[in-house]
Amino acid sequence: xxxxxxxxxxxxxxxxxxxxxxxxxxxxxxxxxxxxxxxxxxxxxxxxxxxxxxxxxxxxxxxxxxxxxxxxxxxxxxxxxxxxxxxxxxxxxxxxxxxxxxxxxxxxxxxxxxxxxxxxxxxxxxxxxxxxxxxxxxxxxxxxxxxxxxxxxxxxxxxxxxxxxxxxxxxxxxxxxxx
Amino acid sequence: xxxxxxxxxxxxxxxxxxxxxxxxxxxxxxxxxxxxxxxxxxxxxxxxxxxxxxxxxxxxxxxxxxxxxxxxxxxxxxxxxxxxxxxxxxxxxxxxxxxxxxxxxxxxxxxxxxxxxxxxxxxxx
Numbered sequence: 001x002x003x004x005x006x007x008x009x010x011x012x013x014x015x016x017x018x019x020x021x022x023x024x025x026x027x028x029x030x031x032x033x034x035x036x037x038x039x040x041x042x043x044x045x046x047x048x049x050x051x052x053x054x055x056x057x058x059x060x061x062x063x064x065x066x067x068x069x070x071x072x073x074x075x076x077x078x079x080x081x082x083x084x085x086x087x088x089x090x091x092x093x094x095x096x097x098x099x100x101x102x103x104x105x106x107x108x109x110x111x112x113x114x115x116x117x118x119x120x121x122x123x124x125x126x127x128x129x130x131x132x133x134x135x136x137x138x139x140x141x142x143x144x145x146x147x148x149x150x151x152x153x154x155x156x157x158x159x160x161x162x163x164x165x166x167x168x169x170x171x172x173x174x175x176x177x178x179x
Numbered sequence: 180x181x182x183x184x185x186x187x188x189x190x191x192x193x194x195x196x197x198x199x200x201x202x203x204x205x206x207x208x209x210x211x212x213x214x215x216x217x218x219x220x221x222x223x224x225x226x227x228x229x230x231x232x233x234x235x236x237x238x239x240x241x242x243x244x245x246x247x248x249x250x251x252x253x254x255x256x257x258x259x260x261x262x263x264x265x266x267x268x269x270x271x272x273x274x275x276x277x278x279x280x281x282x283x284x285x286x287x288x289x290x291x292x293x294x295x296x297x298x299x300x301x302x303x304x
Contacts, residue, residue, distance in 0.1 A: 019225055022224065023221050030216055031213065034216075038204055044207075055223075056220075059224045116202075119203065134200065138196070138200050138201070
């Protein structure tokens with residue numbers, strides 16, 4: 001059976017209350033959903049929380065989803081919203097703690113490479129949205145329009161964010177080469 | 180979803196930046212991680228708040244059963260030992276504490292016949 005038809009069948013079954021079908025949809029999409037949330041939140045743990053929230057929202061809203069629409073795009077928007085919501089809640093709840101986590105958002109004990117250190121440092125200088133845009137574009141390969149749809153911004157804004165983010169990160173990496 | 184073309188103005192630098200970002204933001208590769216995440220998601224989705232702690236408790240059950248069996252065996256052994264000790268103490272006390280029984284004997288005077296003795300007894304009452 002065609003993958004798209006199979007997915008549609010799973011969606012319809014899940015809408016009829018088949019939890020096994022929804023679990024199959026989770027298996028199909030959780031990796032990409034993680035990638036979307038990871039682009040937006042500062043840590044792996046936050047991304048995992050956002051993924052769970054996203055699937056919970058999706059499950060509750062599933063009866064309103066039209067099976068003929070692209071499920072991945074619908075789920076990506078939910079995931080991006082869950083991640084953005086998590087970032088907002090963190091900012092409101094604990095501004096000081098967030099400041100620390102933003103200062104060092106990508107902790108990886110295995111990394112000692114100067115280039116990566118520079119990149120991490122450069123990433124902290126980006127806004128949350130710029131970072132999300134460049135990660136979604138460069139890491140996950142989404143187009144500007146898709147990113148705009150996910151983050152709720154115009155395509156032109158996504159394009160502009162990407163341009164500025166790239167320029168800043170290139171400078172951060174470029175400094176190393178001139179050392 | 181498709182990866183956009185790399186801007187040729189930045190030659191290798193752009194590709195290098197993308198490569199580093201991909202390394203840095205790569206999702207976990209461990210299949211077991213995704214299996215666990217799926218279980219967590221489904222536990223939340225199905226509204227089974229107990230699923231998580233049941234999963235934990237379920238892990239304890241074999242150890243709990245084994246511990247209970249061992250405790251039962253130890254308790255049974257201790258009970259048997261205590262009863263044996265009790266019996267031994269009771270036995271020893273019975274041996275040590277038994278006093279000689281005083282037996283009162285009546286010796287019939289040899290000068291009196293059995294008939295006379297009976298008669299005397301009847302008369303004295």
